Amino acid sequence: MSLDPIKPDLIPFLSSYLPPRQHDTKETKPFVTLTYAQSIDARISLGPGIRTTISDVETKVMTHYLRYHHDAILIGSGTVLADDPGLNCKWHRDTRDSKMDENSPRPVILDPSQKWRFKGSKMYDLFKNGEGKPPIVVVRGKPRLEEEHVKYLIMESTQEKIDWKILIERLSNEFGIKSIMVEGGAFVINDLLLRDDIVDSLIVTIGSTYLGENGVQVSPKSAISLMDVDWWKGKKDSIMVARLEPEKN
Ligand SMILES: NC(=O)c1ccc[n+]([C@@H]2O[C@H](COP(=O)([O-])OP(=O)(O)OC[C@H]3O[C@@H](n4cnc5c(N)ncnc54)[C@H](O)[C@@H]3O)[C@@H](O)[C@H]2O)c1
Numbered sequence: 001m002s003l004d005p006i007k008p009d010l011i012p013f014l015s016s017y018l019p020p021r022q023h024d025t026k027e028t029k030p031f032v033t034l035t036y037a038q039s040i041d042a043r044i045s046l047g048p049g050i051r052t053t054i055s056d057v058e059t060k061v062m063t064h065y066l067r068y069h070h071d072a073i074l075i076g077s078g079t080v081l082a083d084d085p086g087l088n089c090k091w092h093r094d095t096r097d098s099k100m101d102e103n104s105p106r107p108v109i110l111d112p113s114q115k116w117r118f119k120g121s122k123m124y125d126l127f128k129n130g131e132g133k134p135p136i137v138v139v140r141g142k143p144r145l146e147e148e149h150v151k152y153l154i155m156e157s158t159q160e161k162i163d164w165k166i167l168i169e170r171l172s173n174e175f176g177i178k179s180i181m182v183e184g185g186a187f188v189i190n191d192l193l194l195r196d197d198i199v200d201s202l203i204v205t206i207g208s209t210y211l212g213e214n215g216v217q218v219s220p221k222s223a224i225s226l227m228d229v230d231w232w233k234g235k236k237d238s239i240m241v242a243r244l245e246p247e248k249n
């Protein structure tokens, strides 16, 4: 698939929601962007395990533009198993800057019980063709199988859920990752919508479609408020950018 050019007005619209250039910040915590595409009825796919296209061509190119601006792209095991995503970046500024592997973020796959295999995946084919980077797989305990080219980040935890704070700190300290784009799926998004201490910006595509009650829903456990909200209107989709309002104690 080749990408359409990005709509020129999307560039200024997104600019203050992107990670700052590294020399412009003293911040040590990696910048985290939470981004996904949903239907009008807040579904991100037709059902568990069903890869569903929501974004139109105009907003699909935005995803690649966002990937270009982040060091890493993080997804959960539900998404990697359902979608077999490539997670590379097809967008570039000009012909001097068109090496897809260099432009692509490092995939980070949350797969605590190691259900996914890199070999045989779309990500693997892209890496082999010089069009993407190999992944970091986050596992709980020593990996049962160590695949070639994969880096394993072992989170020894007695808790069911991996601690986001520790995870992003380790991605920064051990892999030099200073910006992370989180692309889903629902479990990860619903969890992170409650974490104003982790998420720096929220970028949501709203597609002009209803996916119905069997769809995988995005809805955090409790109500949250957004601030610094702005909207972009395209032909078929709209995009909302925002920040999570800090929780009042
Ligand atoms: N429209 C979109 O933007 C979009 C984006 C991504 C995925 N999707 C869709 O979402 C669906 C998958 O969503 P989902 O909720 O099933 O899966 P998910 O991708 O959120 O993965 C959930 C799994 O990730 C792991 N995980 C996540 N957070 C963890 C934590 N803190 N600690 C430990 N493990 C953790 C666990 O194994 C968990 O079962 C698919 O249908 C996919 O097509 C849509």
Ligand SMILES: Nc1nc(=O)c(N)c(NC[C@H](O)[C@H](O)[C@H](O)COP(=O)(O)O)[nH]1
Pocket: 036, 037, 051, 052, 053, 054, 055, 060, 063, 075, 079, 083, 084, 085, 086, 087, 088, 122, 183, 184, 205
């Ligand atoms: N922005 C966006 N619009 C969509 O309509 C959709 N289905 C996703 N879903 C995100 C999920 O992570 C997908 O698996 C990857 O977007 C696929 O990535 P590739 O194109 O294979 O690189 N994201």
